[in-house]
Amino acid sequence: MHVAEGSVISLAGIVCAKSVRVGGDKMDEAIVQHIKRRYNLLIGERTAELIKMAIGNAYPSDEVLTMDIKGAIWSPACCAR
Numbered sequence: 001m002h003v004a005e006g007s008v009i010s011l012a013g014i015v016c017a018k019s020v021r022v023g024g025d026k027m028d029e030a031i032v033q034h035i036k037r038r039y040n041l042l043i044g045e046r047t048a049e050l051i052k053m054a055i056g057n058a059y060p061s062d063e064v065l066t067m068d069i070k071g072a073i074w075s076p077a078c079c080a081r
Helices: 025-039 045-055
Strands: 002-010 013-022
Touching: 025 045
Parallel strands: none
Antiparallel strands: 002 013
């Protein structure tokens, strides 16, 4: 999770301060879903966060970055109840 912080200072005092999550849970969930669809591998939020931090890009790049990860093999049969 990344946090962006901002504040308004007037006459040497803080008027307003706020922290906002940036590139957080939605990006992690997109990574989890991509890994699941592309590789049939289940990963958790922590692994998705590590992937985002290690090889994620905010802008498109021609450079291909890779990373070894561990997860559980996903099968629809194992998850049907």
